[in-house]
Amino acid sequence: MQIYLPIAELPVDVFFIMMMGMAVGFISGMFGVGGGFLLTPLLIFVGIPPAVAVATQAPQIVATSMTGAISYWRKRAVDFRLGLVLLAGGLTGTFLGVGFFNWMRRLGHLDTVISLSYLTLLGTVGLLVLVESLRAIWAARKGLARPVRRGGRHAWYEGLPFKMRFPRSGLYISIIPVLFVSFLIGFAGAVLGIGGGFILVPVLIYIFRVRTAVVVGTSLFQILLTMIAATVMHSASSHTVDIFLALLLMGGSVFGAQFGAIAGAAIKAEHFRFLLGLLVLIVAVRFGVDLVSQPKEMFSASATEVRR
């Protein structure tokens, strides 16, 4: 069954898009990430204009992260305080990111920016997470004691001014690095159509050393709020959010996310991080291969203006 998308202005297959949403929702629920970093490239691949694909990600991530956030909230595994501080940085980043997105789109560089950023961002994050998790798995196998976090030992960025207490996360740190990181993630989120969960989760674990139990819930809470903002901002400025596409994706992904959450609960923490790292790295490699191999079609065309 086909449906015509009013904003993307082309017909798509309903079940195909829903299946795609479901598959991505599964991964999203499993790892507490939005799943946008998988879905955006997939949508572009099926022929949805990049601008529409990126912007339409936002409402779809709102739906999945809402489901996830509710279930973590019930388990009292959301640090709202940390989430709101992350949001402040995230919103500023999203606002500037949407502006940058529109600017690049006008210049005709959007595709290049998206590909290159995916490669660097996913490559770096994927590799870091993968290496760390392998170390942890290795250590566990050898029976070595894992490095224990000692009180009083802090990285320099934790001691900057404006310190704040986050009891639920077990933190007492400066909010400057927290704001900075969430700003970057919000920016990347708006430009790349990703919630940024795959960056935020490792950042919360490794850099801020948030209590693992609240990491996924807090990340989902912050993604939820940032993506609501991205939906509104993209709708108001670039007008490229496609409601039909968003609804189809949501329909598939909210269900996928539930199964993903069940699967995610069944695996060990270091294996969980290993899989997340591997997944992110695979997507990065896919982009990398596309960028470095000789393209089959050397040309591409983009209509910059159409007189109707």
Next chain:
Amino acid sequence: MRRLLGAALLAICAGLRPGGAQAEKLIISLSSDVVEIRSNFTGAQVALFGSIVPEEGRAARANYDIVATTRGPRGVVTVFEKQKFGPFWLNGERRTLDDVPSFIAIVSNRALDAIAPPEARRAEQVGLESLVAGPAGSDKDAPLFRTALIRLRGDHQLFQENPAGVRFLSPTLFQTGIPVAGTAPLGRYDVDVKVFADGALVARGDASFRVEKVGAEQWLSQTALTYGLGYGVALSLVALFVGWLASLVFRRE
């Protein structure tokens, strides 16, 4: 009937244009003047009927050829060529092509090069090559970009040639369909029908139709454009609701 009359009048006026030493007149009619895009739109076919009226007192020729060219809204297109920057293949060289139709469908009763010689085809704008102007300022690579554009648009069924698309019902009466792809851009489409005999243009006629969103599609896209903020807020609320609903459904299980 009224539409047919209108088309006939138009065609007659076209035939009366000064400088036309045309011996025949052409009457054409389209099956509709609006292609309506609803949520189940996957493409459409606009039927075109035409009748060739020989000059008074003269018999109809037996060997008419028909070329019907349909052009969608024009616009500026930038064509990029990928180049190697360090290890990466990125968009490098680019050419801007002005006034390129976003959609071209050429249907004829036989191959275009059999219908008219190259000079006549160029002069009468018959064939994809003659409809897409090259980039401004001719350099030696310019034709590459133009051919690439024609190939790219062809891959997406936005530029197409069908040399077997026109069917003669009688020696002077013909019928054809204009294929409007699902991805076809919205706007006004101009149809230009040319009649050739022995490689020379003997008559022409034109008509037009519009491709428009209607109903919910039209309302949604209009709302998204005019009330962007409200649209975004509404969609966010819907998304929150869907997420909440899903968590309820799964909680019970």
